[in-house]
Amino acid sequence: MSKRSTRQKRAIEQVLLAARGPLSAQQIQEKASEISPGLSLATVYRVVREGAEAGTLSTVCLDDKVTRYEDRHRHHHHHFLCEDCDEVFDITIPCEMLAHRVPEGYSVTRHEITLYGHCAECA
Amino acid sequence: MSKRSTRQKRAIEQVLLAARGPLSAQQIQEKASEISPGLSLATVYRVVREGAEAGTLSTVCLDDKVTRYEDRHRHHHHHFLCEDCDEVFDITIPCEMLAHRVPEGYSVTRHEITLYGHCAECA
DNA sequence: CTAACTGCAAAGCCTTTGCATACCA
DNA sequence: TGGTATGCAAAGGCTTTGCAGTTAG
Numbered sequence: 001m002s003k004r005s006t007r008q009k010r011a012i013e014q015v016l017l018a019a020r021g022p023l024s025a026q027q028i029q030e031k032a033s034e035i036s037p038g039l040s041l042a043t044v045y046r047v048v049r050e051g052a053e054a055g056t057l058s059t060v061c062l063d064d065k066v067t068r069y070e071d072r073h074r075h076h077h078h079h080f081l082c083e084d085c086d087e088v089f090d091i092t093i094p095c096e097m098l099a100h101r102v103p104e105g106y107s108v109t110r111h112e113i114t115l116y117g118h119c120a121e122c123a
Numbered sequence: 124m125s126k127r128s129t130r131q132k133r134a135i136e137q138v139l140l141a142a143r144g145p146l147s148a149q150q151i152q153e154k155a156s157e158i159s160p161g162l163s164l165a166t167v168y169r170v171v172r173e174g175a176e177a178g179t180l181s182t183v184c185l186d187d188k189v190t191r192y193e194d195r196h197r198h199h200h201h202h203f204l205c206e207d208c209d210e211v212f213d214i215t216i217p218c219e220m221l222a223h224r225v226p227e228g229y230s231v232t233r234h235e236i237t238l239y240g241h242c243a244e245c246a
Numbered sequence: 247c248t249a250a251c252t253g254c255a256a257a258g259c260c261t262t263t264g265c266a267t268a269c270c271a
Numbered sequence: 272t273g274g275t276a277t278g279c280a281a282a283g284g285c286t287t288t289g290c291a292g293t294t295a296g
Binding site: 059060061062063064065067080083089091092093094097098101102103104105106107108109110111112113114115116117118119120123 | 182183184185186187188190203206212214215216217220221224225226227228229230231232233234235236237238239240241242243246
């Protein structure tokens with residue numbers, strides 16, 4: 001759990017808050033380095049890991065096998081992965097009915113819906 | 124593309140055809156080794172990779188970051204990951220409406236719905 | 247001041263690859 | 272027999288960890 005506020009942590013938080021969707025560790029390092037030069041990948045991994053354990057961040061793993069991280073402060077949403085630019089965007093889909101569609105005896109705690117296709121810029 | 128039918132490939136295919144859901148490379152090796160003793164992990168990776176490239180297999184990457192593989196011969200379906208036993212099961216959910224819920228300009232080619240929770244055995 | 251944090255480089259996992267051998271066809 | 276497929280071990284990529292130096296409070 002994070003105990004001190006450092007330049008590096010603030011930079012990472014800021015980047016994640018400004019993101020349109022989940023970002024990979026690499027992307028976070030690139031963007032946060034502009035705010036906190038010299039930021040190491042190791043620190044990015046340490047901070048996102050702490051955030052995930054503390055529940056402030058969630059990790060997303062889609063079919064392209066890249067792990068991405070996003071702030072949890074926002075509303076429940078889903079993801080769209082553009083197969084051209086590999087960028088992930090947040091989207092909203094009605095999903096109330098999902099929990100009722102499982103076999104007898106199963107219980108659902110959460111779900112993930114991901115669409116794959118082409119984003120507006122790449123189409 | 125696969126050119127020869129070998130003991131190892133037949134074992135892997137057989138395991139994937141019998142599976143209730145997608146399996147990890149490890150799981151495939153364990154189960155297929157019972158049929159073809161000495162089967163190496165490297166071969167499993169080579170065979171599933173060929174299958175994926177040939178389109179007969181699909182790869183699945185859920186939030187637990189484990190890559191799993193499954194035969195594509197079956198109907199369109201979705202996945203349920205049990206958070207207790209880490210097993211993945213195939214499920215069916217109506218999903219016709221999904222493609223219409225994306226922002227202006229986006230096009231959807233495919234989707235993935237995953238439920239997380241507890242399976243009948245673990246509940 | 248001092249315990250938490252960071253950067254670096256080394257270590258760890260999972261997956262891929264190079265090479266000599268085994269084995270389908 | 273000839274070339275594909277396999278097993279082993281080494282190499283690769285992403286992520287984690289150990290350690291010594293740095294810094295927040």
